[in-house]
Amino acid sequence: MGAGKTTLGEALADALGRPLVDVDHQIEQEEPISQIFATAGEAEFRRRETAQVLDALAASSPSVLALGGGAVETDAIRTGLRDRALTILVEVEPAEAWRRVGGSERPLAQDEDLFHRLFEQRRPLYDHAADGRAHDVESAILVAGGTHVETGALERLGELVPGSGPVEVISDARVAGIYGMDVQLALGSRARAQHELPPGERAKTVESLEALWRGLRLDRLGSLVALGGGCTTDVAGFAAATYLRGIDWVAVPTTLVGQVDAAIGGKTAIDIPEGKNLIGAFHWPERTVIDPGTLATLPEQELANGRAELVKTGLLAGEKLWELPLEHQVRRAAAFKTAVCLRDPHDRGQRAQLNLGHTFAHALEAAAGYELPHGRAVALGLLAALRLSGLDTKAVEETLRPEPLRVDRERAWAALERDKKAVGGAPRLVLLDAPGKPRIGVEVPPADVRAALDELIAG
Numbered sequence: 001m002g003a004g005k006t007t008l009g010e011a012l013a014d015a016l017g018r019p020l021v022d023v024d025h026q027i028e029q030e031e032p033i034s035q036i037f038a039t040a041g042e043a044e045f046r047r048r049e050t051a052q053v054l055d056a057l058a059a060s061s062p063s064v065l066a067l068g069g070g071a072v073e074t075d076a077i078r079t080g081l082r083d084r085a086l087t088i089l090v091e092v093e094p095a096e097a098w099r100r101v102g103g104s105e106r107p108l109a110q111d112e113d114l115f116h117r118l119f120e121q122r123r124p125l126y127d128h129a130a131d132g133r134a135h136d137v138e139s140a141i142l143v144a145g146g147t148h149v150e151t152g153a154l155e156r157l158g159e160l161v162p163g164s165g166p167v168e169v170i171s172d173a174r175v176a177g178i179y180g181m182d183v184q185l186a187l188g189s190r191a192r193a194q195h196e197l198p199p200g201e202r203a204k205t206v207e208s209l210e211a212l213w214r215g216l217r218l219d220r221l222g223s224l225v226a227l228g229g230g231c232t233t234d235v236a237g238f239a240a241a242t243y244l245r246g247i248d249w250v251a252v253p254t255t256l257v258g259q260v261d262a263a264i265g266g267k268t269a270i271d272i273p274e275g276k277n278l279i280g281a282f283h284w285p286e287r288t289v290i291d292p293g294t295l296a297t298l299p300e301q302e303l304a305n306g307r308a309e310l311v312k313t314g315l316l317a318g319e320k321l322w323e324l325p326l327e328h329q330v331r332r333a334a335a336f337k338t339a340v341c342l343r344d345p346h347d348r349g350q351r352a353q354l355n356l357g358h359t360f361a362h363a364l365e366a367a368a369g370y371e372l373p374h375g376r377a378v379a380l381g382l383l384a385a386l387r388l389s390g391l392d393t394k395a396v397e398e399t400l401r402p403e404p405l406r407v408d409r410e411r412a413w414a415a416l417e418r419d420k421k422a423v424g425g426a427p428r429l430v431l432l433d434a435p436g437k438p439r440i441g442v443e444v445p446p447a448d449v450r451a452a453l454d455e456l457i458a459g
């Protein structure tokens with residue numbers, strides 16, 4: 001009571017594109033709650049509440065459900081929540097809650113002593129029902145997506161990997177050398193074998209995947225931990241999706257690209273000679289554990305790759321993310337990507353906005369024979385997307401300092417045309433009506449696209 005569930009529920013429903021079902025509000029539609037308490041008693045109110053909650057939980061499409069403070073006292077509701085919902089406890093100090101609702105028309109907020117006693121009585125039920133805790137919409141989104149951001153999280157990995165079964169860890173040699181031992185210690189008696197991947201994109205091959213499949217010893221109760229950059233989480237996530245027809249995994253991204261992008265949203269993949277990321281699966285990790293502290297050892301070049309995705313995210317969100325302290329940038333960007341992916345988990349619509357600037361970036365990477373750092377290509381791609389959107393390019397120029405590239409123009413154009421043919425017909429791009437207002441599938445005249453691409457190329 002008085003924790004702000006309705007306000008937070010509205011904001012969360014909006015962020016996730018789901019309807020809000022406010023149980024108390026629905027009951028009020030039939031009859032004022034104070035009147036139900038006065039004439040038929042609390043038991044009748046609980047009966048109506050239970051019916052509403054079970055109805056909402058049985059619905060086939062997902063919603064955000066705001067529960068009254070006493071709902072968890074009903075067994076059937078607790079069981080329903082456990083089976084059908086992810087439950088977030090909105091924390092509030094009892095004194096603060098009383099300040100907000102004490103003496104209001106709420107039947108159970110009439111007497112301060114009773115209010116506090118009720119709170120103490122319910123507290124263990126709240127603790128038991130809660131899958132996570134939140135105090136604002138950002139933390140609620142993170143809980144909903146299983147994204148955990150905390151400096152020092154690596155040391156608590158034993159608690160943060162859900163369940164109590166055995167854990168095998170996958171990483172590349174460099175990351176294993178820096179963090180492998182800490183992770184083994186943190187996992188304690190749950191730790192089993194460690195597996196090592198070849199460096200970089202070479203991890204994402206059929207051969208290295210086969211080595212994982214054959215090396216894993218987990219049963220269905222075990223979990224995989226993917227510790228490293230996007231290459232590690234992509235292939236380890238795919239191994240988890242396919243081994244024994246799918247086991248749980250936890251992504252522990254240690255690059256900025258991984259923390260704000262690759263390790264969030266459940267896309268896993270490997271490459272084949274015909275193209276990057278062509279083979280994969282949607283397999284959402286049980287949790288993504290982000291420890292921004294691990295960025296301290298990341299080389300500048302790798303940070304720059306992540307910064308380009310951060311600026312992309314800031315443009316999509318309409319926030320100057322890049323002006324925040326790094327840890328806050330990571331948290332905001334991770335929450336943004338989590339929300340987009342929860343709205344569109346299988347990439348059938350709005351998730352395409354995350355490709356802002358990437359049509360151009362991929363064309364430049366192809367023209368450079370994939371010798372170009374992704375962040376440099378994305379910085380240029382963002383520049384082109386902003387120009388075609390008719391928007392100011394200053395933010396990208398000042399934060400990413402993109403330099404025109406020396407590549408073959410015809411080769412870049414051919415790659416871009418091939419890319420867009422793959423989706424059929426005219427060039428369709430992600431553009432911005434304004435920062436924070438992305439528009440997907442915008443048709444742009446080929447000559448304008450070509451001109452924008454040419455502007456990114458030197459000489």
Ligand SMILES: NC(=O)c1ccc[n+]([C@@H]2O[C@H](COP(=O)([O-])OP(=O)(O)OC[C@H]3O[C@@H](n4cnc5c(N)ncnc54)[C@H](O)[C@@H]3O)[C@@H](O)[C@H]2O)c1
Nearest residue numbers: 174200229230231232254255257258261262267294297298
């Ligand atoms: N699944 C998705 O949604 C998604 C999204 C974006 C990108 N990706 C994929 O991610 C991959 C790129 O990921 P990346 O940029 O993280 O590259 P990466 O995984 O190759 O890591 C980059 C380098 O940094 C090193 N490293 C990692 N963490 C470190 C640390 N804390 N300290 C020191 N060194 C560290 C690694 O050993 C590696 O050499 C691409 O294959 C791309 O396709 C996937």
Ligand SMILES: [Zn+2]
Nearest residue numbers: 309358374378
């Ligand atoms: Zn990218």
